Amino acid sequence: MNPKEHAPCYIYDQAMIESACEELKKELPGFTFLYSIKANPFEPVVRTIASHGFGADAASWREVEESLTCGMTKEQIYFSAPGKSEQDLRNARGKCTIIADSLNELRLIQKIAEEHHTIETIGLRVHPLYTMGAGAVSASKFGVDLEQIDELKETLKQCPNIRIAGMHVHLRSQVLDAETIGQYYEDTMKTALLLKETCGIDMKFINFGSGIGTVYDAVKEKPVDLAALREKTAVLMEMNAGLGAKLIIETGRFVVCRAGKYVTPIIDKKVSHGTTYLIVANGLNGFLRPAIAALIANVAKGQPVGGMEPLFTNDNEFEIKVLNNCEETETVNVVGNLCTALDVIKNNITLNKAEPGDLIEISNAGSYAYPLTPVQFSSHTVPEQYLETPDGKLIEH
Numbered sequence: 001m002n003p004k005e006h007a008p009c010y011i012y013d014q015a016m017i018e019s020a021c022e023e024l025k026k027e028l029p030g031f032t033f034l035y036s037i038k039a040n041p042f043e044p045v046v047r048t049i050a051s052h053g054f055g056a057d058a059a060s061w062r063e064v065e066e067s068l069t070c071g072m073t074k075e076q077i078y079f080s081a082p083g084k085s086e087q088d089l090r091n092a093r094g095k096c097t098i099i100a101d102s103l104n105e106l107r108l109i110q111k112i113a114e115e116h117h118t119i120e121t122i123g124l125r126v127h128p129l130y131t132m133g134a135g136a137v138s139a140s141k142f143g144v145d146l147e148q149i150d151e152l153k154e155t156l157k158q159c160p161n162i163r164i165a166g167m168h169v170h171l172r173s174q175v176l177d178a179e180t181i182g183q184y185y186e187d188t189m190k191t192a193l194l195l196k197e198t199c200g201i202d203m204k205f206i207n208f209g210s211g212i213g214t215v216y217d218a219v220k221e222k223p224v225d226l227a228a229l230r231e232k233t234a235v236l237m238e239m240n241a242g243l244g245a246k247l248i249i250e251t252g253r254f255v256v257c258r259a260g261k262y263v264t265p266i267i268d269k270k271v272s273h274g275t276t277y278l279i280v281a282n283g284l285n286g287f288l289r290p291a292i293a294a295l296i297a298n299v300a301k302g303q304p305v306g307g308m309e310p311l312f313t314n315d316n317e318f319e320i321k322v323l324n325n326c327e328e329t330e331t332v333n334v335v336g337n338l339c340t341a342l343d344v345i346k347n348n349i350t351l352n353k354a355e356p357g358d359l360i361e362i363s364n365a366g367s368y369a370y371p372l373t374p375v376q377f378s379s380h381t382v383p384e385q386y387l388e389t390p391d392g393k394l395i396e397h
């Protein structure tokens with residue numbers, strides 16, 4: 001394809017997405033995989049992932065609907081999010097496995113089930129008594145505190161129309177250390193066994209959430225050693241032998257982040273007080289994350305800043321290049337065309353010397369990119385999204 005004809009646009013590489021899906025399946029046998037739709041809900045992307053046997057981690061009713069549209073079955077879709085409305089729960093009933101996120105949600109599900117004279121089989125999101133390799137346990141808006149197990153038991157007694165058949169935990173994203181992830185899986189498995197014992201929950205599934213990170217910075221980061229993680233999971237398989245639960249891993253960025261790039265044209269070039277600016281179409285309002293990274297770099301003044309998922313991962317999370325063959329380089333500020341000085345892609349970066357009409361390409365644009373971007377801001381043309389097939393065909397919807 002010729003990106004010049006389509007930019008500003010996102011291009012997702014189908015072959016890369018497919019190979020990431022297959023890598024997880026091959027390296028971590030014994031698990032069922034769910035794709036976290038929120039990472040990239042572009043339908044051709046979701047259909048591709050569904051065709052590799054992945055189910056959905058849906059965070060809203062609309063994501064449940066999209067998962068069904070993209071070919072996933074209701075048995076493959078898990079709807080887990082804090083603050084589901086009664087309408088969300090009514091919509092989702094019978095269309096997926098609902099994961100209750102609070103005691104109030106349990107009561108709401110009970111009310112709806114009672115109305116329909118049904119027994120609803122659901123899961124429960126748990127806020128556990130361990131962390132995923134970082135810091136002490138603290139308050140969380142996600143799930144039911146394991147500390148409240150007595151209250152949970154009481155609530156379940158008042159919910160005869162609910163059958164809890166599984167558990168969900170998700171604590172962190174973007175972890176690259178196999179040891180940390182493996183330990184977290186083991187802790188989660190122990191919690192599932194505890195809940196089975198103390199609350200009599202028949203654990204048909206244990207959803208370990210996500211955690212497996214992707215490489216943003218190929219110089220500083222190493223991919224998760226999936227073979228080492230597989231070895232760590234041997235103990236899970238043993239612990240699960242008597243239980244027979246479906247073991248689930250969620251994944252968003254691992255399968256899509258590196259498969260995406262954002263391409264946008266340089267509209268203008270100017271010099272101010274000795275600084276050269278390349279002004280591109282749809283900067284902050286085409287791909288928000290670089291603007292946030294630049295803002296954080298500006299405020300942090302060289303101090304390390306931890307991840308703030310999903311808006312910011314690290315200070316070197318993109319590769320930016322000019323798509324021309326110019327052998328001369330120059331140091332520039334790449335900025336967008338909005339009427340705000342915060343519309344910065346990257347300051348002080350050395351790139352191939354560029355002129356208006358050349359294209360800028362930014363990597364790692366496959367996850368938490370388009371959906372997080374305020375594309376309506378200033379009423380510019382909204383970038384298109386394309387899935388590029390291995391034979392170079394562009395799928396638009």
Ligand SMILES: Cc1ncc(COP(=O)(O)O)c(C=O)c1O
Binds near residue numbers: 039310
């Ligand atoms: C519950 C849950 N599962 C899975 C994910 C996906 O995380 P990642 O894209 O890091 O795989 C998220 C991300 O926020 C999440 O909240």
